[in-house]
Amino acid sequence: MTTTTLSPSRPCPGAVHGPLLPVVGAGTRVPLAHGGEIPYANLDNAASAPALTAVADRVAQVLPHYASVHRGAGYLSRVSTALFEQARAQVGAFLGAGPDDVVVFTRSTTDALDLLSRAVPTGARVLVADVEHHANLLPWQRSARTTVVRGGADAGETADLLEAELATGRYALLAVAGASNVTGEVLPLRRLARAAHAAGARIAVDGAQLLPHRRVDLGRDGIDWIALSGHKLYAPFGAGALVGRRDWLDAAEPYLAGGGATLDVGHDAVRWASGPDRHEAGSPNVVGAVALAEACATLAALPAGALEAHEAALRERLVTGLGALDGVHVVRPHPEDAVGVVTFTVPGHPASAVAAYLSAEHGVGVRDGRFCAHRFADALGLAEGGLRASTGVGTGSDEVDRLLAAVAQFVTTGPALEYGTTGGHWGPLTDARPAPESFLPSPGGGRG
Known part of the structure:
Protein backbone atom coordinates (compact mmCIF):
# COMPACT_ATOMS: atom_id res chain seq x y z
CA MET A 1 0.00 0.00 0.00
CA THR A 2 1.35 3.41 -0.96
CA THR A 3 1.13 5.98 1.81
CA THR A 4 0.85 9.70 1.11
CA THR A 5 2.25 12.10 3.68
CA LEU A 6 0.54 15.46 3.81
CA SER A 7 2.36 18.59 4.88
CA PRO A 8 1.50 22.29 5.07
CA SER A 9 3.13 22.71 1.65
CA ARG A 10 1.25 19.75 0.17
CA PRO A 11 -2.48 20.02 0.82
CA CYS A 12 -4.97 17.29 0.06
CA PRO A 13 -5.45 17.06 -3.71
CA GLY A 14 -8.78 17.88 -5.30
CA ALA A 15 -10.91 20.87 -6.18
CA VAL A 16 -10.97 23.80 -3.79
CA HIS A 17 -14.30 24.33 -2.08
CA GLY A 18 -15.25 27.53 -0.33
CA PRO A 19 -17.98 28.01 2.27
CA LEU A 20 -21.53 27.44 1.06
CA LEU A 21 -23.11 30.16 3.24
CA PRO A 22 -21.60 33.01 5.28
CA VAL A 23 -21.42 32.42 9.04
CA VAL A 24 -20.68 34.71 11.95
CA GLY A 25 -17.09 34.39 13.11
CA ALA A 26 -15.59 33.28 9.82
CA GLY A 27 -11.99 34.46 9.84
CA THR A 28 -11.91 35.02 13.60
CA ARG A 29 -8.32 34.85 14.74
CA VAL A 30 -7.25 32.78 17.73
CA PRO A 31 -3.93 32.78 19.60
CA LEU A 32 -1.38 29.98 19.29
CA ALA A 33 0.47 28.53 22.26
CA HIS A 34 3.89 29.45 20.84
CA GLY A 35 2.80 33.01 20.01
CA GLY A 36 0.98 34.76 17.22
CA GLU A 37 -2.54 34.30 15.89
CA ILE A 38 -4.23 32.40 13.08
CA PRO A 39 -7.76 32.25 11.65
CA TYR A 40 -9.76 29.62 13.52
CA ALA A 41 -10.46 26.41 11.61
CA ASN A 42 -13.80 25.28 13.00
CA LEU A 43 -14.22 21.55 12.42
CA ASP A 44 -16.52 21.06 15.40
CA ASN A 45 -19.81 21.95 13.71
CA ALA A 46 -21.48 18.75 14.90
CA ALA A 47 -21.29 19.98 18.49
CA SER A 48 -22.50 23.55 17.96
CA ALA A 49 -22.57 25.29 14.61
CA PRO A 50 -21.85 29.01 14.22
CA ALA A 51 -24.73 31.36 13.51
CA LEU A 52 -25.55 32.00 9.90
CA THR A 53 -24.99 35.65 9.01
CA ALA A 54 -28.63 35.76 7.91
CA VAL A 55 -29.70 34.53 11.36
CA ALA A 56 -27.63 37.14 13.18
CA ASP A 57 -29.03 39.85 10.91
CA ARG A 58 -32.58 38.70 11.58
CA VAL A 59 -32.00 38.67 15.34
CA ALA A 60 -30.60 42.20 15.21
CA GLN A 61 -33.67 43.26 13.22
CA VAL A 62 -36.23 41.88 15.68
CA LEU A 63 -34.52 42.66 19.00
CA PRO A 64 -35.81 46.28 19.12
CA HIS A 65 -39.34 44.84 18.90
CA TYR A 66 -38.87 42.20 21.61
CA ALA A 67 -41.64 42.24 24.22
CA SER A 68 -44.04 39.89 26.02
CA VAL A 69 -45.79 37.24 23.96
CA HIS A 70 -49.47 36.22 23.91
CA ARG A 71 -50.40 38.25 26.98
CA GLY A 72 -49.67 41.86 26.10
CA ALA A 73 -51.93 44.48 24.52
CA GLY A 74 -49.07 46.81 23.65
CA TYR A 75 -48.09 47.11 20.03
CA LEU A 76 -44.63 45.57 20.50
CA SER A 77 -46.22 42.65 22.35
CA ARG A 78 -48.45 42.10 19.36
CA VAL A 79 -45.41 42.30 17.05
CA SER A 80 -43.49 39.78 19.16
CA THR A 81 -46.48 37.45 19.28
CA ALA A 82 -46.77 37.62 15.50
CA LEU A 83 -43.05 36.93 15.11
CA PHE A 84 -43.25 33.95 17.45
CA GLU A 85 -46.21 32.36 15.70
CA GLN A 86 -44.72 33.12 12.29
CA ALA A 87 -41.58 31.29 13.41
CA ARG A 88 -43.71 28.31 14.43
CA ALA A 89 -45.26 28.19 10.98
CA GLN A 90 -41.86 28.52 9.26
CA VAL A 91 -40.31 25.67 11.24
CA GLY A 92 -43.33 23.49 10.51
CA ALA A 93 -43.15 24.29 6.80
CA PHE A 94 -39.41 23.50 6.69
CA LEU A 95 -40.17 20.03 8.05
CA GLY A 96 -43.25 19.34 5.96
CA ALA A 97 -45.60 19.39 8.94
CA GLY A 98 -49.25 18.81 8.10
CA PRO A 99 -52.31 20.74 9.31
CA HIS A 133 -26.78 9.87 21.31
CA HIS A 134 -27.65 10.08 25.00
CA ALA A 135 -30.40 12.58 24.16
CA ASN A 136 -32.26 9.81 22.33
CA LEU A 137 -31.26 6.96 24.64
CA LEU A 138 -31.50 8.07 28.25
CA PRO A 139 -35.10 9.41 28.17
CA TRP A 140 -36.28 6.02 26.91
CA GLN A 141 -33.81 3.81 28.76
CA ARG A 142 -35.14 4.89 32.15
CA SER A 143 -38.40 3.06 31.40
CA ALA A 144 -38.67 -0.67 32.05
CA ARG A 145 -40.86 -0.92 28.96
CA THR A 146 -38.04 0.12 26.60
CA THR A 147 -36.03 -2.40 24.60
CA VAL A 148 -32.50 -1.35 23.65
CA VAL A 149 -31.12 -3.46 20.80
CA ARG A 150 -27.45 -3.64 19.98
CA GLY A 151 -26.50 -1.85 16.78
CA GLY A 152 -25.06 -3.62 13.76
CA ALA A 153 -21.81 -3.35 11.84
CA ASP A 154 -23.24 -0.42 9.86
CA ALA A 155 -26.41 1.64 9.57
CA GLY A 156 -27.99 -0.86 7.21
CA GLU A 157 -27.49 -3.75 9.61
CA THR A 158 -28.81 -1.66 12.49
CA ALA A 159 -31.92 -0.95 10.44
CA ASP A 160 -32.28 -4.70 9.78
CA LEU A 161 -32.14 -5.44 13.51
CA LEU A 162 -34.69 -2.74 14.33
CA GLU A 163 -37.00 -3.89 11.57
CA ALA A 164 -36.86 -7.49 12.80
CA GLU A 165 -37.68 -6.41 16.34
CA LEU A 166 -40.53 -4.20 15.15
CA ALA A 167 -42.03 -7.17 13.34
CA THR A 168 -42.82 -8.76 16.73
CA GLY A 169 -45.63 -6.21 17.03
CA ARG A 170 -44.79 -5.39 20.64
CA TYR A 171 -43.96 -1.71 20.21
CA ALA A 172 -45.82 1.58 20.11
CA LEU A 173 -42.80 3.73 19.23
CA LEU A 174 -39.46 3.45 17.48
CA ALA A 175 -36.95 6.20 18.37
CA VAL A 176 -33.95 6.63 16.05
CA ALA A 177 -31.34 9.21 15.12
CA GLY A 178 -31.48 10.51 11.58
CA ALA A 179 -27.68 10.58 11.42
CA SER A 180 -25.01 9.38 13.83
CA ASN A 181 -23.03 12.07 15.60
CA VAL A 182 -20.11 9.59 15.83
CA THR A 183 -19.78 8.22 12.29
CA GLY A 184 -22.11 10.46 10.29
CA GLU A 185 -24.02 7.42 9.03
CA VAL A 186 -27.59 8.12 7.89
CA LEU A 187 -30.29 5.60 8.72
CA PRO A 188 -32.89 4.66 6.06
CA LEU A 189 -35.70 6.63 7.68
CA ARG A 190 -38.40 6.00 5.08
CA ARG A 191 -37.81 2.27 5.28
CA LEU A 192 -37.91 2.29 9.08
CA ALA A 193 -41.04 4.45 9.07
CA VAL A 205 -36.49 10.92 14.85
CA ASP A 206 -33.65 12.71 16.61
CA GLY A 207 -32.92 15.18 13.84
CA ALA A 208 -30.14 17.11 15.58
CA GLN A 209 -27.33 15.73 13.42
CA LEU A 210 -29.32 15.16 10.22
CA LEU A 211 -31.17 18.43 9.65
CA PRO A 212 -28.08 20.65 9.23
CA HIS A 213 -27.19 18.43 6.25
CA ARG A 214 -30.37 16.97 4.76
CA ARG A 215 -33.99 18.00 4.25
CA VAL A 216 -36.71 15.97 5.97
CA ASP A 217 -40.42 16.02 5.12
CA LEU A 218 -42.63 14.46 7.78
CA GLY A 219 -45.42 13.57 5.37
CA ARG A 220 -43.24 12.34 2.53
CA ASP A 221 -40.92 10.36 4.80
CA GLY A 222 -43.65 8.96 7.07
CA ILE A 223 -42.17 10.39 10.27
CA ASP A 224 -44.48 10.95 13.24
CA ASP A 250 -52.55 16.77 23.86
CA ALA A 251 -53.30 13.78 26.09
CA ALA A 252 -50.10 14.07 28.14
CA GLU A 253 -49.60 15.96 31.36
CA PRO A 254 -48.12 19.42 30.64
CA TYR A 255 -44.36 19.27 30.43
CA ALA A 261 -50.20 26.45 29.63
CA THR A 262 -53.62 26.92 31.23
CA LEU A 263 -57.11 27.92 30.18
CA ASP A 264 -58.40 28.39 33.71
CA VAL A 265 -57.11 27.88 37.24
CA GLY A 266 -59.64 27.37 40.01
CA HIS A 267 -59.45 26.40 43.66
CA ASP A 268 -59.76 22.70 43.00
CA ALA A 269 -58.98 22.15 39.33
CA GLU A 280 -44.74 25.87 26.54
CA ALA A 281 -45.40 27.23 30.03
CA GLY A 282 -43.56 30.40 30.97
CA SER A 283 -42.31 33.22 28.79
CA PRO A 284 -41.08 31.69 25.52
CA ASN A 285 -37.74 32.21 23.86
CA VAL A 286 -39.04 34.48 21.12
CA VAL A 287 -35.62 35.45 19.78
CA GLY A 288 -34.48 31.82 19.73
CA ALA A 289 -37.59 30.75 17.84
CA VAL A 290 -37.16 33.55 15.27
CA ALA A 291 -33.49 32.59 14.84
CA LEU A 292 -34.38 28.94 14.32
CA ALA A 293 -37.02 29.85 11.74
CA GLU A 294 -34.58 32.08 9.84
CA ALA A 295 -32.02 29.28 9.74
CA CYS A 296 -34.66 26.93 8.36
CA ALA A 297 -35.66 29.45 5.70
CA THR A 298 -32.06 30.12 4.68
CA LEU A 299 -31.23 26.43 4.30
CA ALA A 300 -34.49 25.80 2.43
CA ALA A 301 -33.56 28.50 -0.10
CA LEU A 302 -30.37 26.70 -1.17
CA PRO A 303 -30.44 25.18 -4.66
CA ALA A 304 -31.47 21.54 -4.71
CA GLY A 305 -28.50 19.28 -3.99
CA ALA A 306 -26.10 22.11 -3.13
CA LEU A 307 -25.82 21.23 0.54
CA GLU A 308 -25.31 17.52 -0.11
CA ALA A 309 -22.66 18.18 -2.76
CA HIS A 310 -20.77 20.62 -0.52
CA GLU A 311 -20.52 18.27 2.43
CA ALA A 312 -19.83 15.18 0.27
CA ALA A 313 -16.79 16.88 -1.24
CA LEU A 314 -15.45 17.94 2.15
CA ARG A 315 -16.12 14.56 3.74
CA GLU A 316 -14.31 12.79 0.89
CA ARG A 317 -11.39 15.18 1.32
CA LEU A 318 -11.24 14.38 5.03
CA VAL A 319 -11.55 10.62 4.67
CA THR A 320 -9.05 10.40 1.81
CA GLY A 321 -6.51 12.62 3.52
CA LEU A 322 -6.72 10.95 6.92
CA GLY A 323 -6.77 7.47 5.41
CA ALA A 324 -3.51 8.20 3.58
CA LEU A 325 -1.60 8.79 6.80
CA ASP A 326 0.33 6.03 8.55
CA GLY A 327 -0.61 5.98 12.23
CA VAL A 328 -4.17 7.26 11.72
CA HIS A 329 -7.32 5.14 11.86
CA VAL A 330 -10.61 6.38 10.40
CA VAL A 331 -13.73 4.90 12.00
CA ARG A 332 -16.14 3.52 9.37
CA PRO A 333 -14.66 5.63 6.57
CA HIS A 334 -17.00 4.56 3.75
CA PRO A 335 -20.59 4.08 4.92
CA GLU A 336 -23.33 3.74 2.34
CA ASP A 337 -24.69 7.18 3.24
CA ALA A 338 -23.23 9.76 5.61
CA VAL A 339 -23.19 13.44 6.51
CA GLY A 340 -20.09 15.55 7.11
CA VAL A 341 -18.93 13.86 10.32
CA VAL A 342 -15.66 11.89 10.41
CA THR A 343 -14.22 10.24 13.52
CA ALA A 351 -7.43 11.72 21.73
CA SER A 352 -7.54 14.65 24.15
CA ALA A 353 -3.81 15.20 23.75
CA VAL A 354 -4.09 15.28 19.95
CA ALA A 355 -7.06 17.66 20.15
CA ALA A 356 -5.09 19.96 22.46
CA TYR A 357 -2.17 19.92 20.00
CA LEU A 358 -4.42 20.75 17.04
CA SER A 359 -5.79 23.75 18.91
CA ALA A 360 -2.58 24.99 20.50
CA GLU A 361 -0.27 24.73 17.50
CA HIS A 362 -2.61 24.98 14.51
CA GLY A 363 -5.77 26.81 15.60
CA VAL A 364 -7.96 23.84 14.62
CA GLY A 365 -11.05 22.99 16.65
CA VAL A 366 -12.25 19.36 16.73
CA ARG A 367 -14.19 17.28 19.25
CA ASP A 368 -12.59 14.57 21.35
CA GLY A 369 -14.06 11.98 23.69
CA ARG A 370 -17.00 9.59 23.31
CA PHE A 371 -19.39 12.21 21.92
CA CYS A 372 -22.30 11.65 24.35
CA ALA A 373 -22.79 8.24 22.73
CA HIS A 374 -20.81 6.08 25.12
CA ARG A 375 -22.34 2.70 24.31
CA PHE A 376 -21.81 3.19 20.58
CA ALA A 377 -18.31 4.60 21.03
CA ASP A 378 -17.32 1.64 23.18
CA ALA A 379 -18.63 -0.78 20.54
CA LEU A 380 -16.49 1.03 17.95
CA GLY A 381 -13.35 0.62 20.05
CA LEU A 382 -13.40 4.21 21.28
CA ALA A 383 -13.59 3.46 25.00
CA GLU A 384 -10.64 5.82 25.49
CA GLY A 385 -12.13 8.38 23.13
CA GLY A 386 -11.68 9.47 19.54
CA LEU A 387 -11.35 12.65 17.49
CA ARG A 388 -14.25 13.99 15.44
CA ALA A 389 -13.96 16.45 12.57
CA SER A 390 -17.27 17.83 11.34
CA THR A 391 -18.00 20.23 8.52
CA GLY A 392 -20.81 22.68 7.89
CA VAL A 393 -22.05 25.27 5.44
CA GLY A 394 -19.33 27.67 6.59
CA THR A 395 -16.50 25.17 6.10
CA GLY A 396 -14.03 25.45 3.23
CA SER A 397 -11.42 23.00 1.95
CA ASP A 398 -8.64 25.18 3.37
CA GLU A 399 -9.78 24.32 6.89
CA VAL A 400 -9.86 20.63 6.06
CA ASP A 401 -6.37 20.87 4.56
CA ARG A 402 -5.04 22.57 7.67
CA LEU A 403 -6.34 19.72 9.82
CA LEU A 404 -4.79 17.14 7.50
CA ALA A 405 -1.43 18.91 7.49
CA ALA A 406 -1.48 19.23 11.28
CA VAL A 407 -2.25 15.54 11.78
CA ALA A 408 0.44 14.62 9.27
CA GLN A 409 2.95 16.69 11.25
CA PHE A 410 1.86 15.03 14.49
CA VAL A 411 2.41 11.48 13.21
CA THR A 412 5.68 12.25 11.39
CA THR A 413 7.70 14.80 13.39
CA GLY A 414 5.50 15.15 16.48
CA PRO A 415 4.30 18.29 18.26
CA ALA A 416 6.60 21.25 18.68
CA LEU A 417 5.58 21.74 22.32
CA GLU A 418 5.53 19.45 25.33
CA TYR A 419 2.09 18.43 26.59
CA GLY A 420 0.72 17.25 29.91
CA THR A 421 -2.47 17.20 31.97
CA THR A 422 -3.67 19.77 34.44
CA GLY A 423 -6.89 19.08 36.28
CA GLY A 424 -7.55 16.18 33.93
CA HIS A 425 -7.23 18.32 30.78
CA TRP A 426 -4.45 18.06 28.22
CA GLY A 427 -2.57 21.13 27.14
CA PRO A 428 0.87 22.50 26.35
CA LEU A 429 3.07 22.89 29.42
CA THR A 430 4.18 26.26 28.10
CA ASP A 431 1.30 28.30 26.71
CA ALA A 432 1.48 31.90 25.53
CA ARG A 433 -2.27 32.14 24.98
CA PRO A 434 -4.34 34.24 27.38
CA ALA A 435 -6.69 32.31 29.63
CA PRO A 436 -9.97 31.73 27.76
CA GLU A 437 -11.99 33.61 30.38
CA GLY A 444 -19.18 46.43 30.63
CA GLY A 445 -16.14 46.21 32.83
CA GLY A 446 -14.78 43.76 35.38
CA ARG A 447 -16.17 42.31 38.56
CA GLY A 448 -14.60 44.84 40.89
Missing part, protein backbone atom coordinates in the same frame (compact mmCIF):
# COMPACT_ATOMS: atom_id res chain seq x y z
CA ASP A 100 -52.85 18.24 12.13
CA ASP A 101 -49.24 18.39 13.32
CA VAL A 102 -47.98 20.63 16.11
CA VAL A 103 -44.73 22.59 16.57
CA VAL A 104 -43.70 22.84 20.22
CA PHE A 105 -40.73 25.10 20.91
CA THR A 106 -38.26 23.66 23.41
CA ARG A 107 -34.76 24.43 24.60
CA SER A 108 -33.02 21.74 22.54
CA THR A 109 -33.30 18.28 21.02
CA THR A 110 -32.72 16.79 24.47
CA ASP A 111 -35.58 18.84 25.88
CA ALA A 112 -37.85 17.87 22.97
CA LEU A 113 -37.19 14.14 23.32
CA ASP A 114 -37.67 14.26 27.08
CA LEU A 115 -41.02 15.95 26.44
CA LEU A 116 -42.05 13.24 23.99
CA SER A 117 -40.91 10.48 26.35
CA ARG A 118 -43.36 11.79 28.96
CA ALA A 119 -46.19 11.76 26.43
CA VAL A 120 -45.91 8.06 25.54
CA PRO A 121 -49.12 6.36 26.69
CA THR A 122 -48.91 4.33 29.87
CA GLY A 123 -47.85 0.77 29.21
CA ALA A 124 -46.65 1.41 25.66
CA ARG A 125 -43.35 -0.18 24.68
CA VAL A 126 -40.51 1.76 23.04
CA LEU A 127 -37.70 0.44 20.80
CA VAL A 128 -34.28 2.09 20.44
CA ALA A 129 -30.76 1.00 19.48
CA ASP A 130 -27.64 1.45 21.58
CA VAL A 131 -26.00 3.53 18.82
CA GLU A 132 -28.02 6.58 19.88
CA ARG A 194 -42.79 1.95 6.80
CA ALA A 195 -41.69 -0.93 9.02
CA ALA A 196 -42.87 0.84 12.17
CA HIS A 197 -46.27 1.69 10.74
CA ALA A 198 -46.73 -1.82 9.34
CA ALA A 199 -46.16 -3.14 12.86
CA GLY A 200 -48.63 -0.69 14.40
CA ALA A 201 -45.90 1.57 15.84
CA ARG A 202 -44.92 5.19 15.38
CA ILE A 203 -41.48 6.64 14.68
CA ALA A 204 -39.70 9.55 16.37
CA TRP A 225 -42.20 13.26 15.27
CA ILE A 226 -38.86 14.93 14.77
CA ALA A 227 -36.78 16.78 17.37
CA LEU A 228 -34.23 19.46 16.53
CA SER A 229 -31.85 21.99 18.05
CA GLY A 230 -31.14 25.51 16.86
CA HIS A 231 -27.53 25.35 17.98
CA LYS A 232 -26.88 22.51 15.54
CA LEU A 233 -28.79 24.30 12.78
CA TYR A 234 -26.82 27.58 12.71
CA ALA A 235 -29.15 29.36 15.15
CA PRO A 236 -27.34 29.20 18.51
CA PHE A 237 -29.87 31.19 20.52
CA GLY A 238 -31.20 28.54 22.89
CA ALA A 239 -34.19 27.13 21.04
CA GLY A 240 -35.23 23.74 19.70
CA ALA A 241 -38.49 22.13 18.68
CA LEU A 242 -40.55 18.97 18.71
CA VAL A 243 -42.66 18.70 15.56
CA GLY A 244 -45.26 16.09 14.73
CA ARG A 245 -48.51 14.43 15.76
CA ARG A 246 -50.54 16.19 18.42
CA ASP A 247 -52.65 13.37 19.89
CA TRP A 248 -50.14 11.98 22.39
CA LEU A 249 -49.01 15.50 23.28
CA LEU A 256 -44.11 22.27 32.76
CA ALA A 257 -46.81 23.64 35.06
CA GLY A 258 -47.06 27.39 34.75
CA GLY A 259 -48.48 30.44 33.07
CA GLY A 260 -49.42 30.17 29.44
CA VAL A 270 -56.93 23.38 36.40
CA ARG A 271 -58.02 23.34 32.78
CA TRP A 272 -54.92 22.92 30.65
CA ALA A 273 -54.51 24.21 27.10
CA SER A 274 -54.02 21.88 24.17
CA GLY A 275 -51.64 22.20 21.25
CA PRO A 276 -48.21 23.81 21.71
CA ASP A 277 -49.37 26.05 24.58
CA ARG A 278 -49.86 22.97 26.76
CA HIS A 279 -46.11 22.32 26.82
CA PHE A 344 -10.62 9.06 13.70
CA THR A 345 -7.93 8.04 16.17
CA VAL A 346 -4.16 8.27 16.35
CA PRO A 347 -3.40 4.94 18.02
CA GLY A 348 -0.96 5.22 20.86
CA HIS A 349 -1.89 8.82 21.61
CA PRO A 350 -4.77 10.04 23.82
CA SER A 438 -9.82 36.69 29.93
CA PHE A 439 -9.41 36.59 26.14
CA LEU A 440 -12.56 38.56 25.40
CA PRO A 441 -13.47 40.69 28.45
CA SER A 442 -16.93 42.16 28.74
CA PRO A 443 -17.17 45.74 27.50
